[in-house]
Amino acid sequence: MSHISGVRQARKEKTRQALLDAALELLEGQSLSSLGLREVTRAVGIAPTAFYRHFRSVEDLGVALVEEALGSLHPMIRTTVSTTGDGEERIARAVGLIAGHVDAHPAHVRFIARERHGGVRAVREAIRGQLELFTAEVGEALASDAVSAGWGEEDLLMLAQLYVDQMLMTASLLLEAAAEGGPGERERVAGLAARQLRLISVGRAHWLDLPGGGG
Amino acid sequence: MSHISGVRQARKEKTRQALLDAALELLEGQSLSSLGLREVTRAVGIAPTAFYRHFRSVEDLGVALVEEALGSLHPMIRTTVSTTGDGEERIARAVGLIAGHVDAHPAHVRFIARERHGGVRAVREAIRGQLELFTAEVGEALASDAVSAGWGEEDLLMLAQLYVDQMLMTASLLLEAAAEGGPGERERVAGLAARQLRLISVGRAHWLDLPGGGG
DNA sequence: CCATGCAGTCAACAACTGTTCTCCGGAATT
DNA sequence: AATTCCGGAGAACAGTTGTTGACTGCATGG
Known part of the structure; x- marks a missing residue:
């Protein structure tokens, strides 16, 4: 129960990470519900039975992948939304950050986009939980x-959810653009995303002009 | 080569439809990339080898399902967007039509949401093609x-794509609400969707107020 | 230094997969 | 009435799957 490192726990964490990495790579061409336990262990180079030392099932591994993909994203989102500056600047910075994240972790982005509505209930719910957290955080930032x-x-949460969904949509489009689009496709998608954010911004600025606005 | 019905072609079309129906039902709990050929034929009650008389592979069947789910939706979309009336009326009608469609064809909606970013490339591309068609149609309606x-x-296509994505998002949320939400969840989601459409409407109305607007 | 804990191996299980080739019966064509 | 066409059945193929139990070697804690 010691909190000191230990060669043992380090080794375990290492192969656990290897399992996660291998699964993520295999998931580029299929969905989680068709990913086999043996397939993953074969890719890592360990016996199939060793899988059970780290996860109870592939479904379990999927939930862990959700945490890995989205868990570390909260601070980035917080700072992005609460950043100061001109509206146009903020939009450009947001799109740039998304594009950078897609470039840095394409497999993670693909995994989330694919499994958000995928065939494994536990994973869907894990993703939904994280996204609801994002929505709450964005809403809080918008409030101030x-x-x-x-x-x-x-209304604040409505807008926050619109932003979160838009963020995911943009990330997914950028992924496709990077994978199979031409050289200018990236810029086209980024420009499109910026325009859509701009339109939402305009709607936001005039929201209270409505008769009975804010109701 | 006769265009007359024929008992033969009718029988064939019947089991083909049975295969599509069975697959759609089996896909409620998994993704297409894990759906087995034998699984489908077993559900229909025919021999596995008979599958090849209708589809070359499960992937092929998936593409056919896309056509079935989205192909007949174009007229409904056209009339919805080009309908006249007060802005608030149009929003209510659009949300109502989406909710009605989700109630009438839940499995189709689930299939599209799941496989849009799913693990089978050919199906993803078929869905993307249909959605691009929708976007073009909505854009055309918006122009007039x-x-x-x-x-x-x-800018018109940018807005059209925003509407199409929003439509899909709403349909997916309504599906979840119907499946596992409480009794009031449906109305909550419908109200949220209407609010988001309203905000987009406001942004649209003031789009050209921007300095350099429309550029 | 010794005993415990535990990641990983190995063999075996029954069940399942996609695909092939051969065959059958009845509708369609001539 | 005779022949062709074709949706479907059946058996068999080599591979694959998840899960079990008993095992080994090594880092750990006493």
């Missing part, structure tokens, strides 16, 4: 913004 | 609307 003065809680 | 006067082609 001058533009949101007079907004109701419900 | 008074609010869109002075809009550039690129």
Whole structure:
């Protein structure tokens, strides 16, 4: 029970990570519900039975992958949304950050996009939980913004969810663009995403102009 | 080569449809990339080898399912977007139509949401093709609307894509709400979707207020 | 230094997969 | 009435799958 490293725990963590990495790579060409336990262990180079020392099932590994893909993203989101500056600047920075993340972790992005509505319930729910967390965080950041003065809680969360979904959509499109699009496709998609964020921004700025606005 | 019905072709079409139906039902709990050929034929009650009389592979069947799920949706979309009336009325009607479609064809909606980013390339591309068709149609309908006067082609398609993605997102959320949400969850999701459409509408109305708007 | 814990191996299990080739019966054509 | 066509059945193929139990070697804690 010692908190000191230990050669033992280090080795275990290493092959656990190898399993996660191998699974993520194999998942580029299929869905989680068709990923086999033996397939993963074969890719890592260990016996099939060793899998059970780390995960109870492939489904379990999938949930761990969700944590790995989205868990470390919260600080980045927080700082992105609460960053100051001109509206246009913020949009450009947000799109740039998304594009950078897609470039740095394409397999993670693909995994989330694929399994968000995928065939494994536990994984779907894990993703949904993380996204709800994102939505709450974005909503909180929006609340402390001058533009949101007079907004109701419900409207804030509505907007936050719109932003989160838009973020995911953009990430997925950028992934496709990088994978099979031409050289200019990346810029086209990034420009499109920026435009859509701009339109949402405009809607946000005039939201309270509505008769009965904020209701 | 006769165009007359024929008992023979009718029988064939019948079991072909049975295969599609059985596959769609089996896909409620898994993804296409894990759906087995034998699994489908077993559910229909025919020999595994008979599958090849109708589809070359499960992948092929998946593409046929895309056509079945989205092919007949174009007229509904066209009439929905080009319908007249107050903005709020149109939003309510659109959300209502989506909810009705989800109720009538839940398995189709689930299939599209799941396989849009799923593990089978040919199916992903078939879905993408249909959605691009939707986007073009919505864009065309938007062009002949008074609010869109002075809009550039690129901005119109940007807005159309926003609408199409929003439509899919709403359908998927309504499906979840119907499946595992409480009694009031349906109305909550419908209200949320209407609010998001409203915000997009506001953004659309003030789009050209921007300095350099429409550029 | 010795005993415990534990990651990983190995062999074996029954069940399942996609695909082939051969055959049958009944509709369609002539 | 005779022949062709063709959806479907059946058997067999080599591979694959998840899970079990008993095992080995080595880092750990006493």
